[in-house]
Structure formats: C-alpha cells, structure tokens
Amino acid sequence: xxxxxxxxxxxxxxxxxxxxxxxxxxxxxxxxxxxxxxxxxxxxxxxxxxxxxxxxxxxxxxxxxxxxxxxxxxxxxxxxxxxxxxxxxxxxxxxxxxxxxxxxxxxxxxxxxxxxxxxxxxxxxxxxxx
Amino acid sequence: xxxxxxxxxxxxxxxxxxxxxxxxxxxxxxxxxxxxxxxxxxxxxxxxxxxxxxxxxxxxxxxxxxxxxxxxxxxxxxxxxxxxxxxxxxxxxxxxxxxxxxxxxxxxxxxxxxxxxxxxxxx
Numbered sequence: 001x002x003x004x005x006x007x008x009x010x011x012x013x014x015x016x017x018x019x020x021x022x023x024x025x026x027x028x029x030x031x032x033x034x035x036x037x038x039x040x041x042x043x044x045x046x047x048x049x050x051x052x053x054x055x056x057x058x059x060x061x062x063x064x065x066x067x068x069x070x071x072x073x074x075x076x077x078x079x080x081x082x083x084x085x086x087x088x089x090x091x092x093x094x095x096x097x098x099x100x101x102x103x104x105x106x107x108x109x110x111x112x113x114x115x116x117x118x119x120x121x122x123x124x125x126x127x128x129x130x
Numbered sequence: 131x132x133x134x135x136x137x138x139x140x141x142x143x144x145x146x147x148x149x150x151x152x153x154x155x156x157x158x159x160x161x162x163x164x165x166x167x168x169x170x171x172x173x174x175x176x177x178x179x180x181x182x183x184x185x186x187x188x189x190x191x192x193x194x195x196x197x198x199x200x201x202x203x204x205x206x207x208x209x210x211x212x213x214x215x216x217x218x219x220x221x222x223x224x225x226x227x228x229x230x231x232x233x234x235x236x237x238x239x240x241x242x243x244x245x246x247x248x249x250x251x252x253x
Contacts (some may be wrong), residue, residue, distance in 0.1 A: 006251065008152065041155050081155060112162035119139050119168070119249045127252040130152065 004118035007043035009130035049104035065106035140247035143178035156253030164206035197229040
C-alpha cells in the first residue's frame, strides 16, 4: 500500500517524531511504499542537521537521512512553517541574507501543494500530531 | 498536479484558536487544498469549536484573526463544515453565532464522516 506521513510534533518534545520514524521503518520493512513524509508545524525541527544528541539517544534527523539513503523516501519540509522556525537550506539562507543554514540535505523545502499531492497520490495518510 | 481527483479529504480540527499555531497552519493547508480544487470537509472537534466564535480580537496578542481566515474558505469553494455537538455543549455554545455555517454532528454522525472519507488529516 502507498502511504504518506504527516509529522506535526517537535522531536524530543513529543513522541510524534520518533513514532513517525518507527512507523516509517515498519512500513518499509513490511514491503509498503511511502509516497512522501511531510513535516509541518513543529515537525519541521526533525530536519535540523545541527541536532546533537547524547550517544545513547536516537538522532532523529540522522535516522531520516539513513532511511532516505536506503529507500529514497521523499522527505518534504513545509517552507513557510520551516523558515519561520529557523529551518533553512542554503538557498533560503542566502535569499534571507542569513550567514548559515541548518537543514539536512536529505530533506527538501517546498510548499503545502506537496501535502495536497500526497493526499491525492496515497492510499493512506497518517498524521503524527503534537 | 491533477485537480480532477474525486477523493474526499476530511480535515479533523481539535486545536484551540490561539493556544498554539496549529489552528492557523491547519487553515493554511485548507486554503492550499481549496486552491488545488480538492474535495475537503472540515470537522471541528474538542477545543477547536472555539475557532468558530465570532468577534475574535486577537491583535492584542499579535495573532491573525482565525475566524476571519475561516470565513475565507467558502470564497474558495469549501462549503462542508461540521462541528461536534457535544463540544459545543461543553463550552455552552449551542446557540452562539458561529463564523461558518457548520452542521452540528453527534458522535455517531462523526463516525459516518470518518467512514466515508478517503483520507483524514488531523490538526
């Protein structure tokens, strides 16, 4: 089955981000397909590559990146929600005249149209709230 | 992107209007979906019934007016609004004027809405 996931909760503040990640791993290892993971609201913080965790704790952005490398999962961060919360890729950083960016290359900044397309193209859309 | 898709998307709202930014971001999604001519329904549950109150004055807390944003949805062709009857009763709003023509629904009717939707999104 073709799934999309919507992640609304901030990593390390809510269970939403880790639950979404575990669900994605379970789907892919059971042979399902993920059309897209859309990071919205506080979920955008899951794309912060500066995330630094103690060695015995899960690094959520790195885990998504690993999933992207293994399964080529489409990881999309809402640009409005992301930029507002300080999640910028290098081109947005340049456009807004910031001297650094912090978004992992595994993710892509894009608009809410990507969430609309996910609802069109997926058999199931699962929201991980906050 | 194709816009002739007949999927029914049920947007389930449960956030209060100004306790967080999720209410506003949910409306942003609804406006985007409406712009792409999606078939969406809104179901206001729990604290989100407060979003429907008229005469909100959020400028004092530097927020955009949620009821005004919601009122724009019919202009974009969204016209199916439902509100959880027991949540309205809980807040004593059964007779309050609302900013959208939302149909009060029982828990049984909410189950039917969920069953009929192809996709649900929860905000």
